[in-house]
Amino acid sequence: xxxxxxxxxxxxxxxxxxxGPRHGYDLxxxxxxxxxxxxxxxxxxxxxTMSRLLKNGLVEVDGIEAGGGPDRKRYAxxxxxxxxxxxxxxxxxxxxxxxxSVLYTKVVLALLTHRDxxxxxxxxxxxxxxxxxxxxDRKRHGDLADQLICDHALFHLxxxxxWLELTAARLDKLAQAVTR
Amino acid sequence: xxxxxxxxxxxxxxxxxxxxxxALDGAHFSIHPGEVVAVMGPSGxxxxxxxxxLAGIVPPDSGSITYNGAELATMxxxxxxxxxxxxxxFVFQFGQLVPELTCVENVALPLxxxxxxxxxxxxxxxxWMQRLEVDDLxxxxxxxxxxxxxxxxxxxxxxxxxxxxxxxxxxxxxLDSLNGERVMELLTEAARSTNAAVVLVTHEARVAAxxxxxxxxxxxxxxxxxxxx
Numbered sequence: 001x002x003x004x005x006x007x008x009x010x011x012x013x014x015x016x017x018x019x020g021p022r023h024g025y026d027l028x029x030x031x032x033x034x035x036x037x038x039x040x041x042x043x044x045x046x047x048x049t050m051s052r053l054l055k056n057g058l059v060e061v062d063g064i065e066a067g068g069g070p071d072r073k074r075y076a077x078x079x080x081x082x083x084x085x086x087x088x089x090x091x092x093x094x095x096x097x098x099x100x101s102v103l104y105t106k107v108v109l110a111l112l113t114h115r116d117x118x119x120x121x122x123x124x125x126x127x128x129x130x131x132x133x134x135x136x137d138r139k140r141h142g143d144l145a146d147q148l149i150c151d152h153a154l155f156h157l158x159x160x161x162x163w164l165e166l167t168a169a170r171l172d173k174l175a176q177a178v179t180r
Numbered sequence: 181x182x183x184x185x186x187x188x189x190x191x192x193x194x195x196x197x198x199x200x201x202x203a204l205d206g207a208h209f210s211i212h213p214g215e216v217v218a219v220m221g222p223s224g225x226x227x228x229x230x231x232x233x234l235a236g237i238v239p240p241d242s243g244s245i246t247y248n249g250a251e252l253a254t255m256x257x258x259x260x261x262x263x264x265x266x267x268x269x270f271v272f273q274f275g276q277l278v279p280e281l282t283c284v285e286n287v288a289l290p291l292x293x294x295x296x297x298x299x300x301x302x303x304x305x306x307x308w309m310q311r312l313e314v315d316d317l318x319x320x321x322x323x324x325x326x327x328x329x330x331x332x333x334x335x336x337x338x339x340x341x342x343x344x345x346x347x348x349x350x351x352x353x354x355l356d357s358l359n360g361e362r363v364m365e366l367l368t369e370a371a372r373s374t375n376a377a378v379v380l381v382t383h384e385a386r387v388a389a390x391x392x393x394x395x396x397x398x399x400x401x402x403x404x405x406x407x408x409x
Contacts, residue, residue, distance in 0.1 A: 122396055122403060122405065123405075125396070125405075129385060129388055129389060129394055132385060132389035133391075136386075136390060154386060154389070158385050161385040162385075165383075168398070169222060
């Protein structure tokens with residue numbers, strides 16, 4: 001799926017469709033409002049993504065307004081689409097720098113679709129710790145250069161984990177903010 | 181939820197309230213010999229209460245804790261005390277060493293309390309101090325050593341009786357990164373060499389990275405991340 005800064009646009013649009021069918025322009029507006037911030041989606045990205053999702057059976061056309069043209073289609077998520085979103089949300093991301101944008105998206109989508117956002121954070125913490133264990137072990141058996149390289153990665157992972165903890169502590173507030 | 185077979189120490193459905201505050205609300209735990217398990221979670225989540233219940237220091241309001249198949253609740257106070265003295269070891273964040281005693285006397289103290297002769301206790305204590313790389317401090321008093329050195333002395337004291345379970349509550353909380361790291365390396369190496377299980381309470385991910393797996397406690401409920409996946 002197409003990604004912006006590690007964020008999967010396809011999965012995000014699918015997640016936004018879970019609350020009910022939407023037109024392409026409506027999806028773009030919802031995406032920009034929740035996740036776009038300083039990087040709004042182009043209409044072209046929305047329609048190319050939707051046609052790919054349609055081809056893969058993850059969405060279906062729920063209705064077409066008079067006038068025709070791609071921007072008149074109303075899309076609905078299919079059962080396969082719901083399963084796809086669920087799998088994406090449940091799969092931890094590979095720990096890497098600047099992960100917060102995709103994690104933030106997952107947490108917000110989980111809250112919007114009434115899934116367990118704390119579960120996503122716990123699963124991600126576990127994945128981060130798994131990586132930290134590997135680095136810690138490498139450090140114990142490595143030379144000073146290994147130790148310094150591993151330390152750099154460990155401090156970055158630790159920063160991510162602090163963000164995960166802080167977000168976990170603020171889930172109630174975030175839920176109120178995003179569902180308002 | 182049934183604890184995995186072969187657990188050395190296991191807890192099920194633990195509940196503990198302090199007044200209106202539920203410190204533990206159905207927590208589970210299990211650990212095998214030789215395993216290092218990190219208990220993680222934010223401040224006030226119930227981590228330390230879980231450790232105190234597991235160690236028999238604080239009785240839970242309800243739930244079951246078994247050590248080596250025996251229920252802690254059915255033991256007498258004397259039996260639980262004996263268990264803590266001979267089978268369990270403890271390392272805390274602060275104030276563990278007796279300031280009037282030398283470091284070697286501090287390490288030898290648990291053996292002395294169990295009736296071991298002074299000579300034999302201090303010989304064993306020096307052996308552990310060597311493993312923790314603090315044997316050169318044997319004649320110094322705790323006030324004369326650094327925080328990191330003092331914590332290594334405390335680890336040596338916790339291991340001197342050959343405990344089967346070592347409880348470590350934020351053992352590096354008062355140390356800088358480098359000293360904290362060395363304490364964790366030595367602590368986990370020493371525990372693994374004796375096949376002791378380590379219950380490691382920490383909110384620091386870098387410390388938890390020395391564990392084999394983690395249990396997350398939040399609002400008094402626990403989640404075993406290995407068994408959850």
